[in-house]
Amino acid sequence: MFCFQCQETIQNKGCTKKGFCGKPETTADLQDLLIYVMKGIAIYGEKAAEQGILDRETGLFVCKGLFATITNAGWDDDRFIEDIHKAVAIRDALRKKVEEKTGKPLTDLPDCAIWTPKDPQDIMNKAFSEQVRILATEDEDQRSLRELLIIGVKGMAAYAEHAAMLGKEKDEIYGFIMEALASTTKQLSTDEMIAMVMKAGEFSVNTMALLDEANTSAYGHPEITEVNIGVGTRPGILISGHDLKDMEELLEQSKESGIDIYTHGEMLPANAYPAFKKYDHLKGNYGSSWWHQNEEFESFNGPILLTTNCLVPLKKDNTYLSRLFTTGVVSYPGAKHIPDRPDGGSKDFSEIIEMAKGCNPPKELEQGTIIGGFAHNQVLALADKVVEAVKSGAIKRFIVMAGCDGRHKSREYFTEVAKRLPKDTVILTAGCAKYRYNKLNLGDIGGIPRILDAGQCNDSYSLAVIAMKLKEVFELDDINDLPISFDIGWYEQKAVAVLLALLYLGFKGIRLGPTLPAFVSPNVLKVLVENFDIKQIGDVDEDISAMMEGR
Numbered sequence: 001m002f003c004f005q006c007q008e009t010i011q012n013k014g015c016t017k018k019g020f021c022g023k024p025e026t027t028a029d030l031q032d033l034l035i036y037v038m039k040g041i042a043i044y045g046e047k048a049a050e051q052g053i054l055d056r057e058t059g060l061f062v063c064k065g066l067f068a069t070i071t072n073a074g075w076d077d078d079r080f081i082e083d084i085h086k087a088v089a090i091r092d093a094l095r096k097k098v099e100e101k102t103g104k105p106l107t108d109l110p111d112c113a114i115w116t117p118k119d120p121q122d123i124m125n126k127a128f129s130e131q132v133r134i135l136a137t138e139d140e141d142q143r144s145l146r147e148l149l150i151i152g153v154k155g156m157a158a159y160a161e162h163a164a165m166l167g168k169e170k171d172e173i174y175g176f177i178m179e180a181l182a183s184t185t186k187q188l189s190t191d192e193m194i195a196m197v198m199k200a201g202e203f204s205v206n207t208m209a210l211l212d213e214a215n216t217s218a219y220g221h222p223e224i225t226e227v228n229i230g231v232g233t234r235p236g237i238l239i240s241g242h243d244l245k246d247m248e249e250l251l252e253q254s255k256e257s258g259i260d261i262y263t264h265g266e267m268l269p270a271n272a273y274p275a276f277k278k279y280d281h282l283k284g285n286y287g288s289s290w291w292h293q294n295e296e297f298e299s300f301n302g303p304i305l306l307t308t309n310c311l312v313p314l315k316k317d318n319t320y321l322s323r324l325f326t327t328g329v330v331s332y333p334g335a336k337h338i339p340d341r342p343d344g345g346s347k348d349f350s351e352i353i354e355m356a357k358g359c360n361p362p363k364e365l366e367q368g369t370i371i372g373g374f375a376h377n378q379v380l381a382l383a384d385k386v387v388e389a390v391k392s393g394a395i396k397r398f399i400v401m402a403g404c405d406g407r408h409k410s411r412e413y414f415t416e417v418a419k420r421l422p423k424d425t426v427i428l429t430a431g432c433a434k435y436r437y438n439k440l441n442l443g444d445i446g447g448i449p450r451i452l453d454a455g456q457c458n459d460s461y462s463l464a465v466i467a468m469k470l471k472e473v474f475e476l477d478d479i480n481d482l483p484i485s486f487d488i489g490w491y492e493q494k495a496v497a498v499l500l501a502l503l504y505l506g507f508k509g510i511r512l513g514p515t516l517p518a519f520v521s522p523n524v525l526k527v528l529v530e531n532f533d534i535k536q537i538g539d540v541d542e543d544i545s546a547m548m549e550g551r
Contacts, residue, residue: 001028002134004518005151006071007406007491010481014520018412021071022313030070030080035150036132037087039185040113044094044106044179051101058090058172060164062181066157068329071492073309076331082267088116101508110185117442127152141331148496151181151519152200155341155497158242158308159207159458161329164331165245166214173210176203177463193529204497212376215244220274220402221377222455226369228273228284228440230260231362232260237297237352238286238300238362240264240293241307242456243328250280251304256522258492259356262286265310266432269455271419272373286300286362287369289435294318298411299363305338310432320419353395370438374428374452385448387473388500390483394445396424398484401544402460403433403498404491410514411436414489416449418539419443422548426450428466431457431498460498464505479506485547490517503532508549513537528551 006021018024041062048055065083068074091113099105111131117123130136137143160173183196213382214223218479231503236259238390239247247270251261260283263270268285269275287296290310297304303323311330314321327338327347341347379386399421401414418427418437427437427450434453442450454462473477490499490512502510509532516525516536528534 001025001032003028004134005147005154005493007404007515008408009035009518014518023075026124027075027077027080028122029133030077030084031074032134033127034065034080034084034087034124035069036112037091037115038062039181040110040115041087041091041094042178042181043109043113043185044098044434045093045175046182047098047173047176048094048101051098053101054171055094055097056169056171056174058061059177060161060169060291061173061185062084062177063161063174063253064329065158066177067147067156067308068307068331070154070158070494071282072311073329074331075311075313076333079331081120084117084123088451092116100327107242107354112185116278132406135405140521141190141523142193143521144524145190147519148524149180149197149200150184150205150334151493152197152496152500153177155492155494156200156204156207159204159211159497162242162244162308162458163207163211163214163542165243166218168210168214168217170206170210171234172201172376174550176200177396183315183435197500198504200333200497201500201502204501206462208458208498208501211458212461215273216377219248219276221246222269222272222373223274224371224376225272225277225373226371226377227268229286229365230281230284230367231262231286231364233361234258234260235356235359236262236283236286236300236302236362237356237521238262238264238297239267239307240301240303240304241309241330242266242458243307244270246347247276249341250349250352251276252355253346253349254356255279255281257338257353257357259302259353264293264301264304265290266456267307269372269453269459272455277378286505287365289432291407293404294471295363297324300451301362302359303355305349305352306332307422316395323355368386368439371449371451372453372455374449375454375459376462376469379452379454379462380469382448383469383473386448387470389446394424395426395448396422396429396483398426398430398482399547400456400463400484400486400488401433401437402430402454402463403489403495404429404457405432405435405489406491406514408514409487413537413540414487417487420540420544423450425548426452428454428463428484430459430463431495436489446455451523457494457498461501464502468505468509480508483485483550485550487543487547489514507532509533509535511535511537511543511547
């Protein structure tokens with residue numbers, strides 16, 4: 001195996017025997033093979049688009065396949081083998097459609113477009129072959145640009161899948177994902193590859209905008225909300241991940257069951273949506289970010305539902321595997337998987353609800369409340385107050401500390417930045433990075449909380465909308481003239497899609513850490529630094545000083 005897609009990759013170079021995340025070599029290789037076959041689908045998908053053949057079912061399959069390979073999502077080898085068989089069948093059916101449309105056979109095709117497994121061992125042999133692995137691209141810079149594109153597209157595909165679950169799809173998004181994957185099978189120039197990466201940034205913006213539309217049209221715009229972080233006396237279900245459709249169906253099916261529902265990790269922002277507030281048994285949020293789950297899932301006592309990444313392997317002394325349920329693209333050996341919803345229907349959460357009824361209430365971890373719900377609609381409703389605070393000097397600077405959390409001690413940097421920032425600064429956040437500081441009492445500025453939580457990682461789009469609105473209000477020509485600095489923590493591939501989106505929108509001077517991505521070669525990094533002034537996070541006080549000076 002060779003995997004360097006997450007921030008924790010070993011020595012910031014790559015995992016070669018087992019993922020630092022816990023991913024076994026076999027799983028990593030099967031994921032590479034699934035992507036390899038989906039590149040074959042993309043070759044035909046690109047040709048199909050040229051012939052006016054639009055196939056949303058195939059587009060969504062590719063999005064789900066990419067999503068399943070994101071860090072801490074798919075752990076079950078049997079599921080990946082099943083998806084590889086599906087991918088081969090979909091690929092070959094799409095090829096047939098194109099050939100029937102054009103009236104002639106396609107020739108000079110790469111192996112990913114024609115390889116077909118003969119038996120189960122053939123799949124494993126192919127997965128273990130060097131041909132399908134990342135290092136098959138020998139040129140370091142070409143490999144870097146290809147993987148930067150694929151990793152960014154993985155994040156985009158995850159957001160597109162979320163939107164599709166709420167009935168929002170766009171052919172052009174599926175079309176670009178096909179174009180991007182197909183491009184990695186071609187010998188493009190460096191300039192062409194960089195242009196494709198920037199195009200991924202454009203489509204990341206479009207995809208996050210589509211997901212924002214999907215979420216808000218279904219559940220309303222998030223509202224300022226105090227979320228309980230204590231526990232009640234009834235048994236509960238803990239729901240983690242990002243999928244709001246799963247959240248809705250679980251709440252609806254459990255409303256008369258005598259149990260409570262608690263959010264975890266990236267599901268915390270669900271508490272701020274108006275549509276969910278009608279459910280009295282939505283008790284609040286339990287625990288914190290993804291990497292604490294071995295302890296938090298154990299102490300919860302009731303069943304846990306993982307709707308998307310981030311699921312980490314159980315430790316030897318954990319006992320909650322029998323209480324762990326997965327759904328969607330998430331899988332884990334030994335965990336009960338809840339099937340996809342039938343057309344026009346809902347997922348069936350009855351088994352997890354029945355299990356919860358016989359469980360003890362959650363063990364209390366903490367007490368109190370945290371505040372959220374500061375997505376773009378809510379912040380723009382406070383625009384006059386915010387603008388006046390900036391004009392008066394009450395707010396000197398906004399610091400965007402969005403992104404991912406992680407387990408390394410170096411991430412204490414973000415907590416220290418939050419603590420040491422001057423009291424005339426406001427933190428804008430989204431994603432699970434917030435758990436490094438969202439329970440700190442940093443006070444407010446004229447009634448404006450000093451931590452404004454926009455929501456999930458995909459709600460980083462909200463922060464961009466806020467910035468663009470402020471640019472308009474202050475009549476600025478360059479968005480980088482705003483009193484805003486970016487100090488971003490990253491971990492996985494959704495964060496890369498967000499970063500590419502910010503670069504496409506023109507933001508410069510972004511600090512990123514704890515480390516810069518291992519998949520970015522020195523020459524590609526040089527391009528990013530020269531064009532976008534990308535920086536690695538450093539000393540807390542030095543970074544704060546620089547950000548307050550606008551550099």
